[in-house]
Amino acid sequence: MSAPESAPAPSEVQQVSIPSEIMDVDTTNPAAEPSTKLQPPPSNKRKTEDDEPKEPLSEVILRRLTRIKEGDTVMLKLPSDAIKVITVEKNGLIQLGKYGAFPSSQLLGLHYDITYEIIGGPSASGSGSSTPLPFMSDDIGQHTKNKKKGKSKENDNGRTNPGWKNVLRPLKRQSVVDAVVDDITETNEHIHDLPELEKQTLSHDEINELRSQGLSVEEIIKKQEEAHEMFKLKTEFSKEKWRRRKEKKFSTTVHPLSPSIPNILHHYSERSPASVLHLRVDTLSQLLNMANIRPGGRYLVVDDTSGLVTAAILERMGSEGKILLFNNSDSPPAWSILQSMNISERELKGVKCLNWMEAQEDYERPPPPPEDHNAKPAKVAQRLRKHNAQVAELNATRDELHMGGWDGLILATTLSPISVLSFLTQYLIGSAPIVAYSPHMQVLAELLAWSKKDPHYLHDTLSESWERTYQVLPGRTHPMMNTSASGGWLWSAIRVHPSQFQPESHSRFKRRKTGKQSGKETPSGEGENGITKEKKQDENGAHSGVEVEVEMQSKAETSISDQAVSEILGS
Numbered sequence: 001m002s003a004p005e006s007a008p009a010p011s012e013v014q015q016v017s018i019p020s021e022i023m024d025v026d027t028t029n030p031a032a033e034p035s036t037k038l039q040p041p042p043s044n045k046r047k048t049e050d051d052e053p054k055e056p057l058s059e060v061i062l063r064r065l066t067r068i069k070e071g072d073t074v075m076l077k078l079p080s081d082a083i084k085v086i087t088v089e090k091n092g093l094i095q096l097g098k099y100g101a102f103p104s105s106q107l108l109g110l111h112y113d114i115t116y117e118i119i120g121g122p123s124a125s126g127s128g129s130s131t132p133l134p135f136m137s138d139d140i141g142q143h144t145k146n147k148k149k150g151k152s153k154e155n156d157n158g159r160t161n162p163g164w165k166n167v168l169r170p171l172k173r174q175s176v177v178d179a180v181v182d183d184i185t186e187t188n189e190h191i192h193d194l195p196e197l198e199k200q201t202l203s204h205d206e207i208n209e210l211r212s213q214g215l216s217v218e219e220i221i222k223k224q225e226e227a228h229e230m231f232k233l234k235t236e237f238s239k240e241k242w243r244r245r246k247e248k249k250f251s252t253t254v255h256p257l258s259p260s261i262p263n264i265l266h267h268y269s270e271r272s273p274a275s276v277l278h279l280r281v282d283t284l285s286q287l288l289n290m291a292n293i294r295p296g297g298r299y300l301v302v303d304d305t306s307g308l309v310t311a312a313i314l315e316r317m318g319s320e321g322k323i324l325l326f327n328n329s330d331s332p333p334a335w336s337i338l339q340s341m342n343i344s345e346r347e348l349k350g351v352k353c354l355n356w357m358e359a360q361e362d363y364e365r366p367p368p369p370p371e372d373h374n375a376k377p378a379k380v381a382q383r384l385r386k387h388n389a390q391v392a393e394l395n396a397t398r399d400e401l402h403m404g405g406w407d408g409l410i411l412a413t414t415l416s417p418i419s420v421l422s423f424l425t426q427y428l429i430g431s432a433p434i435v436a437y438s439p440h441m442q443v444l445a446e447l448l449a450w451s452k453k454d455p456h457y458l459h460d461t462l463s464e465s466w467e468r469t470y471q472v473l474p475g476r477t478h479p480m481m482n483t484s485a486s487g488g489w490l491w492s493a494i495r496v497h498p499s500q501f502q503p504e505s506h507s508r509f510k511r512r513k514t515g516k517q518s519g520k521e522t523p524s525g526e527g528e529n530g531i532t533k534e535k536k537q538d539e540n541g542a543h544s545g546v547e548v549e550v551e552m553q554s555k556a557e558t559s560i561s562d563q564a565v566s567e568i569l570g571s
Helices: 057-066 140-148 204-212 217-227 236-250 261-271 281-290 308-317 336-340 377-402 417-427 441-452 504-514 526-540 545-570
Strands: 073-077 083-087 093-095 101-103 116-119 167-170 253-257 298-303 322-327 351-355 408-412 433-438 457-463 489-495
Touching: 073 336, 083 261, 204 217, 217 236, 261 281, 261 308, 261 336, 281 308, 281 433, 281 489, 298 308, 298 417, 308 322, 308 336, 308 408, 322 377, 351 377, 408 417, 417 433, 417 441, 433 441, 441 457, 441 489
Parallel strands: 298 322, 298 408, 322 351, 408 433
Antiparallel strands: 073 083, 073 253, 093 101, 116 167, 116 253, 433 489, 457 489
């Protein structure tokens, strides 16, 4: 007889499934015995971002376009209209050369599109209304010596740079000269144009001395006005221009630009227009309107503008919908414009990417490379899971493309638009808009000639927008002297599905024209007379082809009606 099985050790716990009713314990009764029932094991599932409550996406976009937060890329517009791109860090120092310096933490929480003045902190010398510049500091000589010795690295703990003491405050709003041209009596006829050095009323040493005394920019400009002998002879408009020019030269202000499409496009058009294919803001707005971009839409995009067109579509959609991108690389492109706009991962959730090889229906991803025999099984399994996840995501994106039903196609690329349209048009729904942009007219002219012969495209047109900037001020509204020569061309069309149906009148006309009728003989004399008359008209050239068709059709209808009447009377 076998020995009885021993009971399990107290430390060993057998996990069994117990109904929840049995596991309930009455804790209100103190006389109840301590429960030895098993409790359910704690969940090992980690909380992800999807499990946390999320704020509305519109609030995320609004905060991104209105307030500055840590880690954002900010475009600072300087008084000279130059733009300096910086990254906001909590412990960083932003140095702007002659315009001063300030801690980057001063930007945190501020609003975009407001001009801020750099002023000295409470411990700064003077009245605190002007910015202590680095070259005016007493420690600049010692800083230069340390730089030569290789100690030029900034010390955050010491913070010897005077810019650490500066703060930002909103600049007071300045009034615009509101004058009527007819009421101005001053003229500029007695003012002589002098070289720039002779126009300077105060020397650089005198201006630096005024700065060291703590005078503000307004006070320095006032001193220059008093020293200007011909200032009173200027018109009010000339006086304002003179003041603006001095403010650009001496003021210490910054203007954070919001990361919106117009500001981003203006910056890239000035810095590197070739990176955005010389796309202009008015052409981009026409492209979005022609493509009928709307929230919740699904669009195919081929973008070679560093992500500008994709960002504009994403902004117009409100990050609600699907965008499928096509490129030549194996990985998603690292577009600088999307980084400059501080677009979050949540806003990019609906953006997918495929290269042209993966978009083919017969494409199969190659298997992963063979693993080393000496590799650890845990690492091998981890790499295999990662590969399977990538394959599953790729197949899901490819299936979504090949299922069709896309709402539009937008092209802004250097590739041949004819080859791209020939491949992607099949995945569009009926009446889907198609828009192609190119900085060269000849490329789209060839596309227009090709699309006119293809029945899948309707209302295909080629257009060019024109823009001119105006100055709008009281009494001084006029177009600017410099303008852009061209903003590119746009080709647009509507996707249609050609019908295989042929109207009966068309087929009947063909039978009458050839003199043949299926299963029946041609009415006596009608075929010969019709053909003979048509030949005579073609030889003499008396009538056009349209008149011949109308006459033959009318004769055919008359003959059919006569035959029907004769059959009725005979019966």
